[in-house]
C-alpha cells in the first residue's frame with residue numbers, strides 16, 4: 765500500500781498543495797495491483813445545480829484518480845481519451861469515494877477504468893481512459 769499526499773510546488777487542482785482553489789486530495793493505492801483510491805467530502809463550489817456536482821468536475825475526479833493509478837507506479841503521463849458514463853447524480857451533502865484501476869497497457873498506452881461511489885456503495889459515475897505515459901520503456 766502506498767500513499768500520495770499533496771506536495772508543495774505542485775499546483776494541480778486535484779492533488780497539489782499549492783493551488784489555493786484546489787481539492788488537495790490524498791490518494792492511496794497498490795502499485796502492484798495497479799489501483800488508486802481516495803475518499804473526501806466534495807466542497808459546494810463543485811456544484812452544477814441544486815445539490816448535484818457539476819458534470820465537468822465529475823470528469824475531473826475520474827481523470828484525477830485514473831492518473832493516480834500511474835503515479836502509484838512511478839509513471840508520468842497525460843490523458844489521451846476519457847469516456848464517461850454518468851449514472852446517478854453525485855450528491856454534495858455526503859462523502860464520495862474515487863477508485864481507479866489499470867485494465868491493461870500496451871507499451872506507452874495505458875487503459876484505466878475509474879468510478880465514483882457514494883457511502884452506500886452505489887456507482888454514480890464510471891469512466892474508461894487512455895493515458896499516454898512518457899517514462900516507460902515496456
Ligand SMILES: CCCCCCCC(=O)SCCNC(=O)CCNC(=O)[C@H](O)C(C)(C)COP(=O)(O)OP(=O)(O)OC[C@H]1O[C@@H](n2cnc3c(N)ncnc32)[C@H](O)[C@@H]1OP(=O)(O)O
Nearest residue numbers: 776827828831832840841842843844845846873894895896
Ligand atoms: C504530467 C502529469 C500530469 C497528470 C495530469 C492528470 C491527467 C490530465 O489531466 S493530463 C491533461 C489532459 N490531457 C492533455 O492535455 C493531453 C493532450 N494530448 C496530447 O498532448 C497528445 O494527444 C498525446 C501526447 C496524449 C498523444 O499524442 P501522440 O503521441 O501524437 O499520440 P496519438 O497518435 O494521438 O495517439 C496515441 C495512440 O493512442 C491511440 N488512441 C487514441 N485514441 C484511442 C482510443 N479512444 N482508444 C484506443 N486507442 C486510442 C492511437 O491510435 C495511438 O496509437 P498508436 O501509438 O499505436 O498509433
